Amino acid sequence: MRSSRPRLRTGLTWAATLPMVVGALALSIPSAGADTGPAGRDTLHGTKPLWASSAADRGSAPDATGVTVRVYLAGRDATGLARYAREVSDPASAAYGHYLTARQTEDRFGATPRQISRVTHWLTSAGLKVTATGRRYLTVRGTTAAVEKAFSTQLHNYTKAGHTYRAPVATPSVPDSLNGAVLTVTGLDNAPHRAHRDDTLPPPDAAFRNAGPFSAYYGSKTDRTLPSAYGTKAPYAVKGYTGGQLRAAYGAKGFTGKGVTVAITDAYASPTLAKDVRAYAGRHGDRPYRAGRLSQVLPAAYHSTEECDAAGWYGEETLDVEAVHAVAPDAGIVYVGAASCHDDDLLDSLGKVVDGRLADIVSNSWGDLESGETPASAAAYDQVFQRGAVEGVGFYFSSGDDGDNVATTGTKQVDLPANSAWVTAVGGTSLAVGKRGTYQWETGWGTLKAGLAATGDSWTDFPGTYTSGAGGGTSATVAQPYYQRGTVPDSLAGANGTTPMRTVPDIAAVADPNTGFLVGQTQTRPDGTLGYGEYRIGGTSLAAPVIAGVQALAQQARHGVPIGFANPAIYQRYGTSAYHDVTDHPLGAGRGLAVVRNDFVNGHDATDGITTSLRSLGQDSSLSAVVGYDDVTGVGTPAAGYVTSYRTR
DSSP: OOOOOSSSOOOOBBOSOOSSOBOTTSOSSOOTTSSBOSTTEEEOTTOSOTTOOGGGEEEEOOTTOEEEEEEEEOOSOHHHHHHHHHHHHOTTSTTTTOOOOHHHHHHHHSOOHHHHHHHHHHHHHTTOEEEEEOSSEEEEEEEHHHHHHHHTSOEEEEEETTEEEEEESSOOEEEGGGTTOEEEEEOSSOSOOBOOOOOSSOOTTBOOOOBSOOBSSTTSOBOTTSOOBTTBOOBBOBSOBOHHHHHHHTTOTTOOOTTOEEEEEEESOOTTHHHHHHHHHHHTTOOOOOTTSEEEEOOSOOOOTTTTTGGGGHHHHHHHHHHHHHHSTTSEEEEEEESSSBHHHHHHHHHHHHHTTOOSEEEEOOOEEBBTOOHHHHHHHHHHHHHHHHHTOEEEEEOOSBTTSHHHHSSOOOEETTTOTTSEEEEEEEEEEOGGGOEEEEEEOEEEEEEBOTTSSSBTTTTOEEEEEOOOEEEEEEEOOGGGTTTSOHHHHTTTSSSOEEEEOSEEEEOOGGGOEEEEEEEEOTTSOEEEEEEEEOSHHHHHHHHHHHHHHHHHHTTTOOOOSOHHHHHHTTTSTTEEOOOSOTTOTTOOOEEEEEEETTSSOGGGOEEEEEEEOSOBTTBOOOSSSBTTTBTOEEOTTTGGGGOOO
């Protein structure tokens, strides 16, 4: 589910016109030293936001105002990091699978003590105070005047979307004597940059329940008294698929993820997470969590809890853990919580996974609009993703829940960090699992809603209005990575002009909340008491952990050898029996698909009544699931041959 966020974006909007294009499988922006700015200075490209125009300028920010910025370090060989990350991830490379340890990665690509010392001296000499340090950054605070001195630019106030925010007047720069030690800086502008969750149901801080009747599996229950749709009677929505059904649909066979660890990152941490996921496993036949196979890595303190709707993240975290465990019941799971939904804090949680080599696979169900990203933040994210790649760590991000985003933003765009060339973007489907776990079909996830007429004999405004769908499309900022060449149609890659660009997603799994997953968590009941409850949920925040679980099975099939950054291997299998080639019309052209859904008006019981609606499937805004690669499901969904295709001899 999306939530507004103070600067991070996901869990997302980018300007349609950018003066530069992010390089495919390279750092998102040049580091300092790549180009000369003012005399004796190196410019930090991409750190001046596009909305900070002269027309929006409202004058100087007060000199005494406190400003906090984070200075990201380029490390000793940023170009070499990007190069080795590609080589080690490419099945066609001689270096494929020759991963480094976290210590080797730091020694080879991390910032040197001398670089850190020189950057620190420059910052403190300008009157800034170092308040925090990490392997990849220094956080500093000082007055506006001190920040202006350090980065050789004035800070002004600008209007943006009816609000006033601070931003640099000119492109910031750093002394060229630092010899390219600074990758980028964030925090010079204070416009909101925060992540949102990618779920389609409201966060269940208050109790939420689905109203029946339900199908136990797709098509198992149909009300013949309701009006027809697409020439037939539509079945009731499933109560919510569970592990056995998903494992059967996506070819788990006998693999369980044993020996593999999956990390999950989100903001904050549900206080009842461990209790809830164990209760859910026990109720639905999933294997118990083995000792030491479920752990949490949490920050010392949290902040921005109201701004980020901290409690709203609890359902996301619970879903992610339960979905991974349902698909890969023997995999280890480590939940890594961020101190807030802001970029820097989410980057810290991702960095913990890489620096400590906590997991092989990282599932992330959050993002923001590409138009809300700056090249500066993209560079910081890509550096973490590249370091993960050289260690054999793969990152998976949900593609979003609003289709092409036109309905919510007025602009056709993709989400981030799913737009990064260094992550696997996971799209979504509507899934039909039949009796005894039989895979029937999938469509691209895109839903239209039509209500039941008062007379009960027709669906109003059939087929209805658009509600949600899997995110996808063509990036306006990230160039086409090599692994998409020859697979992504030119019509998609070139949708924004003549230059081929990154297209999202890469792969897909079930996401439609009308054919979704049953999740269980502690909720606040109407009387104020707390209690465990279950409800059906969807969104690409379901698809991402499902694919993470499938990847754990595939890694087990490789005798535990990490898959790492998976996109080159995913595209290598394109067009084979490894995938279900998902289309919007799996039963044939002109044959529409729909389910009937009942909902409590108040969200938890029938006191205020129940509404009945028809949810048409496979109609995702301007996006379409077609034969071959498409911008709803990518190369498709895992089929019976997917997991075993990774088996090593």
